[in-house]
Amino acid sequence: MRLELRDITKQFPGVLANDRISIQADRGKVLGLLGENGAGKTTLMNILSGLYRPDSGEILIDGQPRTFDDPAAAIRAGIGMVHQHFMLVPVFDVVDSVALGAEPVTGFAGTFDRASARARVLELSRQYGLDVDPDARIEDLPVGVRQRVEILKALYRRSDILVLDEPSAVLTPSETEELFGIIRGLAEGGTTVIFITHKLNEVLEVADTITVLRRGRVAGTVLPHETSREELANLMVGRDVELTVHRGPAHPKEVVLELDDVYVRDDRLEMAVRGVTLDVRAGEIVAVAGVQGNGQTELVEAIVGLRHPDSGAMRIAGQSIERASPRHISDLGVAHIPEDRMRDGLIRQMTVAENYVLDSYHRKPYSDRGQLDRSAIARAAAAGVRDFDIRTPSIGTFVGHLSGGNQQKVIVAREFSRPVRLVVAAQPTRGLDVGSIEYIHRRIIEQRDAGAAILIISTELDEVLALGDRVAVMYAGRVVGILPSERATKEAVGMLMGGVQ
Amino acid sequence: MNALRTRLRPIVIPTLAIVAAFVVGSIFLVLTDIDHMKSLASDPVGAIAGSLGAVGHAYMALIIGAFGDPAKFAIALNGGTDKQWATAIRPLTETLIAATPLIFTGLAVAVSFRSGVFNIGMDGQFILGALFATIAAIALKGAPMPIILLVALVAGMLAGGVWGFIPGFLKARTGAHEVITTIMLNYVASQVVLFSLRLEFLRQSNSTQPISKVIKDFVQVPMMLPLPGLRLHWGFVVALLAAVVVSWLLFRTTRGFELRSAGLNLTAARYAGMSAGGSIILAMVVSGFLAGLGGAFQVLGTVGQMSNDVNAGFGWNAIALGLLGGLRPAGVVAAALLFGALRNGGGLMQVETSIPLDLLVFLQALVIMFVAAPGLVRTIYRLRQPAPEGGAPVEEGAAA
Numbered sequence: 083m084r085l086e087l088r089d090i091t092k093q094f095p096g097v098l099a100n101d102r103i104s105i106q107a108d109r110g111k112v113l114g115l116l117g118e119n120g121a122g123k124t125t126l127m128n129i130l131s132g133l134y135r136p137d138s139g140e141i142l143i144d145g146q147p148r149t150f151d152d153p154a155a156a157i158r159a160g161i162g163m164v165h166q167h168f169m170l171v172p173v174f175d176v177v178d179s180v181a182l183g184a185e186p187v188t189g190f191a192g193t194f195d196r197a198s199a200r201a202r203v204l205e206l207s208r209q210y211g212l213d214v215d216p217d218a219r220i221e222d223l224p225v226g227v228r229q230r231v232e233i234l235k236a237l238y239r240r241s242d243i244l245v246l247d248e249p250s251a252v253l254t255p256s257e258t259e260e261l262f263g264i265i266r267g268l269a270e271g272g273t274t275v276i277f278i279t280h281k282l283n284e285v286l287e288v289a290d291t292i293t294v295l296r297r298g299r300v301a302g303t304v305l306p307h308e309t310s311r312e313e314l315a316n317l318m319v320g321r322d323v324e325l326t327v328h329r330g331p332a333h334p335k336e337v338v339l340e341l342d343d344v345y346v347r348d349d350r351l352e353m354a355v356r357g358v359t360l361d362v363r364a365g366e367i368v369a370v371a372g373v374q375g376n377g378q379t380e381l382v383e384a385i386v387g388l389r390h391p392d393s394g395a396m397r398i399a400g401q402s403i404e405r406a407s408p409r410h411i412s413d414l415g416v417a418h419i420p421e422d423r424m425r426d427g428l429i430r431q432m433t434v435a436e437n438y439v440l441d442s443y444h445r446k447p448y449s450d451r452g453q454l455d456r457s458a459i460a461r462a463a464a465a466g467v468r469d470f471d472i473r474t475p476s477i478g479t480f481v482g483h484l485s486g487g488n489q490q491k492v493i494v495a496r497e498f499s500r501p502v503r504l505v506v507a508a509q510p511t512r513g514l515d516v517g518s519i520e521y522i523h524r525r526i527i528e529q530r531d532a533g534a535a536i537l538i539i540s541t542e543l544d545e546v547l548a549l550g551d552r553v554a555v556m557y558a559g560r561v562v563g564i565l566p567s568e569r570a571t572k573e574a575v576g577m578l579m580g581g582v583q
Numbered sequence: 584m585n586a587l588r589t590r591l592r593p594i595v596i597p598t599l600a601i602v603a604a605f606v607v608g609s610i611f612l613v614l615t616d617i618d619h620m621k622s623l624a625s626d627p628v629g630a631i632a633g634s635l636g637a638v639g640h641a642y643m644a645l646i647i648g649a650f651g652d653p654a655k656f657a658i659a660l661n662g663g664t665d666k667q668w669a670t671a672i673r674p675l676t677e678t679l680i681a682a683t684p685l686i687f688t689g690l691a692v693a694v695s696f697r698s699g700v701f702n703i704g705m706d707g708q709f710i711l712g713a714l715f716a717t718i719a720a721i722a723l724k725g726a727p728m729p730i731i732l733l734v735a736l737v738a739g740m741l742a743g744g745v746w747g748f749i750p751g752f753l754k755a756r757t758g759a760h761e762v763i764t765t766i767m768l769n770y771v772a773s774q775v776v777l778f779s780l781r782l783e784f785l786r787q788s789n790s791t792q793p794i795s796k797v798i799k800d801f802v803q804v805p806m807m808l809p810l811p812g813l814r815l816h817w818g819f820v821v822a823l824l825a826a827v828v829v830s831w832l833l834f835r836t837t838r839g840f841e842l843r844s845a846g847l848n849l850t851a852a853r854y855a856g857m858s859a860g861g862s863i864i865l866a867m868v869v870s871g872f873l874a875g876l877g878g879a880f881q882v883l884g885t886v887g888q889m890s891n892d893v894n895a896g897f898g899w900n901a902i903a904l905g906l907l908g909g910l911r912p913a914g915v916v917a918a919a920l921l922f923g924a925l926r927n928g929g930g931l932m933q934v935e936t937s938i939p940l941d942l943l944v945f946l947q948a949l950v951i952m953f954v955a956a957p958g959l960v961r962t963i964y965r966l967r968q969p970a971p972e973g974g975a976p977v978e979e980g981a982a983a
Contacts (some may be wrong), residue, residue, distance in 0.1 A: 388853065408855075409856030420854055425850050425851070427851060428848075429844055430847070431847050432843070432844070436840070440844065440851070441855040449837045453835055453836050454840060
């Protein structure tokens with residue numbers, strides 16, 4: 083079916099989230115909807131899925147104007163949503179999850195006809211190449227497969243228009259590739275696909291047309307073969323963006339972080355890190371590449387003191403830290419940018435100022451004999467907001483109300499506000515928009531040039547290659563290779579990530 | 584103007600909830616008013632009007648019972664005697680007396696819940712505070728009164744603190760859930776009290792009831808007002824001071840920052856280098872101190888004698904009023920005053936009308952339910968959902 087939105091406008095108190103947005107998606111085509119966080123993508127999709135009603139404008143399906151009073155109406159009209167955060171019941175199996183809310187019933191007593199649901203799930207997964215075990219429990223499935231279940235759910239409800247909201251945010255590179263295959267297959271089968279993302283490469287790879295949103299408006303509609311990454315980035319941000327950060331040659335000095343045959347267990351007591359030996363010197367960036375779940379998380383937690391290693395030696399500036407507390411390690415001059423900023427790095431219901439001193443509130447000048455000096459905290463936070471260009475209404479705003487990029491800037495500002503000897507940054511730009519990524523990369527390189535040792539852990543190959551003076555690859559808990567930046571090509575690192583020596 | 588609005592925001596919902604509760608309560612009063620409802624068929628207008636009049640009468644009695652009779656105030660203001668003054672303000676002072684233990688236990692709730700620890704054991708901490716204050720007082724009988732008083736208060740506070748420390752320690756060390764351990768310790772505490780009240784040392788010799796010797800005769804928290812027949816003691820002021828101290832602890836100290844951080848996001852607190860176990864234990868001990876001190880003041884100031892029902896629901900009501908007060912110390916004080924007023928005003932309402940005291944429990948429950956369901960209150964009064972401080976909804980992008 084052909085979907086068209088005409089002049090959709092949606093106003094929230096203080097913000098014009100959608101300002102006369104018009105897009106169109108044709109049958110059997112993939113529309114890429116590109117935009118930074120806050121550009122209005124999610125609002126637009128919530129309108130399309132019946133969660134919000136537009137203040138003005140029209141939704142047309144095959145030329146017919148439609149209005150959706152609730153999500154059920156949008157589903158009936160054939161619009162299927164695959165949300166970024168999956169809406170699945172962990173203890174259900176695949177068939178139950180897919181059929182939930184649209185269960186076929188038997189003629190006898192109207193009970194759930196599981197057999198016919200299962201048959202249809204199987205048929206759909208064969209038809210569209212969505213490889214899923216129908217009897218597996220959701221909680222046992224990897225993220226990429228759960229996403230296929232979400233897609234199956236939409237297809238099961240006979241959706242002709244499929245909306246995918248940031249579908250690759252949770253996927254590994256290879257899972258993303260598989261997803262793109264599925265999307266192409268769906269489009270060839272006649273489904274209209276709307277693919278929402280902030281990643282330039284992805285729209286270029288999978289979309290037939292690309293509409294770029296900026297600040298609630300359509301900034302442009304382009305065809306992938308007629309555009310470039312640079313043009314898309316400029317449309318998104320509204321100014322020239324440097325996609326590759328300029329990084330002068332490194333001048334490595336003394337060793338700051340030493341890891342010698344380190345073993346670390348994960349929460350299930352399985353050995354997650356199996357004998358990692360790695361040095362990071364002052365003035366260099368070591369980037370650790372690897373698919374999520376190969377021990378990187380546990381390694382970082384061990385370095386910053388949240389987990390104690392089973393065996394092996396760890397030293398920061400010559401001091402042993404195998405049994406040190408997080409605070410002790412932070413006092414050694416370690417800045418930590420955690421992997422999951424909302425869970426580990428920030429307290430949502432606390433203000434920007436409070437989060438700014440979350441790990442230094444007990445030091446002078448913020449604390450005076452056990453009492454907080456609120457004016458000193460306010461001054462420091464205001465300076466941090468200014469220096470790091472954090473867009474916030476005030477330092478008294480709850481951090482949970484900021485955009486992802488600004489939340490990350492609060493963490494970076496906090497961590498870099500102290501004298502830094504070692505930076506441990508896990509997924510420092512995950513989920514951020516182009517502008518914020520550029521900014522945070524620049525700040526990290528600044529720290530390197532100021533003489534800090536930098537350890538970056540990232541699953542984004544582009545990031546690893548852009549920042550690493552040396553690239554280490556982790557696979558199955560080991561460092562399977564360390565390449566200097568000139569030898570670290572996409573292919574070489576990608577092979578190591580997949581466990582190919 | 585905007586600053587004022589921000590300051591008033593926390594009290595809008597509770598206030599409207601109270602109004603809604605009284606309106607809904609009046610419907611039930613009308614429905615249960617048998618005398619008037621009997622004539623509903625023959626004279627509907629008269630029946631409804633009559634029962635609404637009865638409702639008005641009942642609520643008026645409740646307010647007078649809680650805050651005093653304007654007529655009596657008028658007499659007192661017209662050059663009244665001490666006795667007339669005492670009569671005029673007695674209802675008000677009784678409300679403050681009823682609120683005092685609730686302030687202490689409500690603050691105990693605020694401290695622990697804010698720290699992410701769900702202390703449900705105020706009941707046990709309160710009653711042990713009362714018991715150990717009594718034991719200390721009787722043991723020191725004969726010593727100078729101020730010394731007895733001080734030691735007894737400290738003993739009560741420590742007893743509550745110990746009773747808070749146990750579940751705190753268990754949670755920090757073993758992960759034992761504090762909701763379970765504190766509830767169980769409530770039972771232990773009440774059995775300890777029953778057992779202790781059988782001991783010769785404490786027991787009132789000529790009674791078979793589980794009550795202690797009367798300690799009022801030799802130790803008593805000083806009265807605030809030198810008027811005859813008033814019971815308001817300085818414990819009320821100490822409760823208000825405790826609210827100030829709790830507010831300072833939570834919002835002005837580094838310890839309080841750690842407590843609140845742990846309460847809001849334990850993982851982030853750990854990542855920031857805070858000690859999670861320390862926060863849990865500290866929150867439970869402070870919470871226990873407050874509840875124990877409340878128990879000590881109740882027995883040393885208000886009742887003057889230990890009994891097994893000295894707790895009278897203070898521990899349990901505290902959870903409701905702590906939440907009603909938004910876990911803010913000032914809010915807790917306001918909520919405790921409201922509950923105190925209902926408790927105290929209910930007496931007169933019962934005397935003046937035939938409405939049972941149970942209705943007040945019912946009203947309290949309605950107030951709490953309306954507060955617990957802010958969406959409901961917003962719908963009733965057609966209030967708009969407040970925008971987050973940023974002024975606009977945040978896009979749930981990839982980063983959210």
